[in-house]
Amino acid sequence: EVQLVESGGGLVxxxxxxxxxxxxxxxxxxxxxxxxxxxxxxxxxEWVGRIRSKANNYATVYTASVKGRFxxxxxxxxxxxxxQMNSLKSEDTAMYYCTRSSSAFDVWGQxxxxxVSS
Amino acid sequence: QPVLTQPxxxxxxxxxxxxxxxxxxxxxxxxxxxxxxxxxxxGPRFVMRVGNGGIVGSKGDGIPDRFSVLGSGLNRxxxxxxxxxxxxxxxxxxxxxxxxxxxxxxxxxxTKLTVL
Numbered sequence: 001e002v003q004l005v006e007s008g009g010g011l012v013x014x015x016x017x018x019x020x021x022x023x024x025x026x027x028x029x030x031x032x033x034x035x036x037x038x039x040x041x042x043x044x045x046e047w048v049g050r051i052r053s054k055a056n057n058y059a060t061v062y063t064a065s066v067k068g069r070f071x072x073x074x075x076x077x078x079x080x081x082x083x084q085m086n087s088l089k090s091e092d093t094a095m096y097y098c099t100r101s102s103s104a105f106d107v108w109g110q111x112x113x114x115x116v117s118s
Numbered sequence: 119q120p121v122l123t124q125p126x127x128x129x130x131x132x133x134x135x136x137x138x139x140x141x142x143x144x145x146x147x148x149x150x151x152x153x154x155x156x157x158x159x160x161g162p163r164f165v166m167r168v169g170n171g172g173i174v175g176s177k178g179d180g181i182p183d184r185f186s187v188l189g190s191g192l193n194r195x196x197x198x199x200x201x202x203x204x205x206x207x208x209x210x211x212x213x214x215x216x217x218x219x220x221x222x223x224x225x226x227x228x229t230k231l232t233v234l
Contacts, residue, residue, distance in 0.1 A: 037223075044124075044227040045154075059218075104164050106179075108163065
């Protein structure tokens, strides 16, 4: 079964850090570009960033609001993608999803919730 | 990069049809748009991709024939026929833009479909 499972969310104070994980199974993870997408409560989806495969030099790109604060990485030996979030702000509070892109975002996880609050 | 605009809400009765609209900002009429369905408490699910000529590629896994798309000018439409209770969801449209270090993905604000 093709599956993505996010973990690592929780409550963190403003200015703090958190690292999310996305464990993949059922497909060739190493050949896939992986994205992170977030959704504030009651709001629409917001694309966070992407990491490409080794064949594409693990190239990363981010939305402007997280550039310099968030870092996406991957460990193909563990079939896992990561989202390191630093200098967190209240506006980063959201459900965070990882998703695979082939021609579209065809596989999604169930999400992990991040709350930034004092 | 394009801006995608969706009405915040729509409603339709059981068994009826509804068309959801995603409007691209001016200058982006050649862009393809993906539709995603998000049921309450769940992650999004790919429905299908639409360009000006209609569906691009295949529907997402398990998407019934009741779902169809059309494209016209700056508008990308998702039509659901014979609406079921399970169709009550948040529907998102999204599109990619640029390449390399300029790559970005943009989503509309989503349309909440209520089944009456």
